[in-house]
Amino acid sequence: MTLTRHPQRIFLTLILGSYFLVAQEPFFKAAEGSYWLSTDLHIHTVFSDGAVWPSIRVEEARREGLDLIAMTEHLEYQPHEEDIPHPDRNRSYAIASSALGEDDVLQVINGSEITRKMPPGHINAVFIKDANALLHTDSLSGIQEANKQGAFVFWNHPNWDAHRSDGIARLEPFHNYLISNKLLHGIEVVNETTFSEEALALALENKLTILGTSDIHGLTDWAHEIAAGGHRPMTFVLVNSKTPEAVKKALFERKTVVWYNDLIIGKKEEVSKLIEDNIHFGTPSYAEDKTILNVELTNASSLPFQMEYLGTYSFHQRSSVFTLPPKTTIRLQVKTITKKQSIRLPFRMMNAVIGPKQYLEHEFLVK
Ligand SMILES: [Zn+2]
Ligand SMILES: [Zn+2]
CATH class of the missing domain: 2.60.40 (Immunoglobulin-like)
Structure with a gap:
């Protein structure tokens, strides 16, 4: 009765005493005509402070059954710059995209981590058109430019103990400005190996999209023991079609549920729906x-x-x-x-x- 959940494989499953061939088994079933797509919107490679080449990220995500990933290198933090100089900040996305095969279920989108001190801290912009245009000396212009490009913008690890020594996520006036001007659309409630109840409260109070990401720098297998049945934090997005445009629309509509260890986290409406579906x-x-x-x-x-x-x-x-x-x-x-x-x-x-x-x-x- 237990089966592997990797959708690129075909395997046997036991349903009501009979064997059926099942292809592309999703992590979470959805009602007819809709899908809970698995996404990871926060990923690093050697093009910022990560340890692997972008094609490895594609292979990892493919093996782990993800539907969509965003390449989000630090714009301002470039520790490998001497060995890997890359004036074009879209290279990570370009290389990852070219690693996709024609039959890949996996999709890759372009993003950036706008990396500033607190406030506002680290801000991810995904579904961007050009990462280079986000590079600015001040903290606001890059976020404004991302919004001009139609990006979905969210606050990363608001509970990060390098920025918050008590681990408590809280808004600064800068964040309130971003939220009230509709420049910030989501917040990480789960980042890597942390879950922030305070960030969840902020998401619900401020109508921000609830997100969970791996923020992976090394290998996901090492960080989350994939081979032993573990999984990276993922954000499931409820869509009617499996296109990046549908994912982006659903993110703006806050139709997400985070899967983190053995927890699912989301608004009541989406969590109820996922449970009814499954x-x-x-x-x-x-x-x-x-x-x-x-x-x-x-x-x-x-x-x-x-x-x-x-x-x-x-x-x-x-x-x-x-x-x-x-x-x-x-x-x-x-x-x-x-x-x-x-x-x-x-x-x-x-x-x-x-x-x-x-x-x-x-x-x-x-x-
Ligand atoms: Zn960060
Ligand atoms: Zn990061």
């Missing part, structure tokens, strides 16, 4: 002489869901808290005392974060 109850039944309801519960996603039942029934085999493993169907036995045509089962999804210390509560109708 957790399914089957048709309930009773043995003729018993009043214990039997029902199958399927998790179509790559995330193990930690579930806490909030209702008054008790289960025959489990406590009210259990883990629903990824890509798996389990049986739930509910002691309903009398036979019911349908029941409602309210759960708290303990690893589905919708606000600081807030976890999604969702009622499933079983019928």
Whole structure:
């Protein structure tokens, strides 16, 4: 029942006791006609302070089943400049793009990390047209130019302890200026190996898009133990078509859910949708002489869901808290005392974060 989640491979999966061939299995299923696309919008190579050539980033992302990555070199910080001088700051993107094959599911977009002291700190601009035009001596002009190019602009690692010794993300007047002038559109709630509840609060209060990125400098396999089943932080974007334009539009519309370790993080609306798309109850039944309801519960996603039942029934085999493993169907036995045509089962999804210390509560109708 467990299967690999790499979409470039074809593999066997066990569904309802039968084997089917499944190609391009997504991390998270979406409703008919829509997709939860996997993205990483914050990536470095030797063209700033990263350790690898851009083509390695493409190969990593391809192996990890990503749909879209952004190359976001530091504009102002160029520690390899003597060995790799590159007056054209679009080179990382150009090389990564040329490493794509015709059949690649993966797409690459151009970006930059505008690298300033706090405030405003580090700002990523993705879907840019020309990175060179973002280079300015002051902190505002590059952000304005990115917006002129139609870029999606977000604040990187607002909790970074090099900028915030207490690790608390908070806005400066500069950020308020950017937000009120619609120059800043998103914020990293997850960066590399950190999750910031304060950044999540800022995102919700200021209507900024919730993002999680790898900010990878070395190898993702070393940082996230991919071979052992780990994954880099990703932002899932809900789109109707698999084009960069659709991803950009959905980012501006704040239709994202972050996947970080065993957490998903997002606005209630998107997290609810992702759960409805991926957790399914089957048709309930009773043995003729018993009043214990039997029902199958399927998790179509790559995330193990930690579930806490909030209702008054008790289960025959489990406590009210259990883990629903990824890509798996389990049986739930509910002691309903009398036979019911349908029941409602309210759960708290303990690893589905919708606000600081807030976890999604969702009622499933079983019928
Ligand atoms: Zn940075
Ligand atoms: Zn970075």
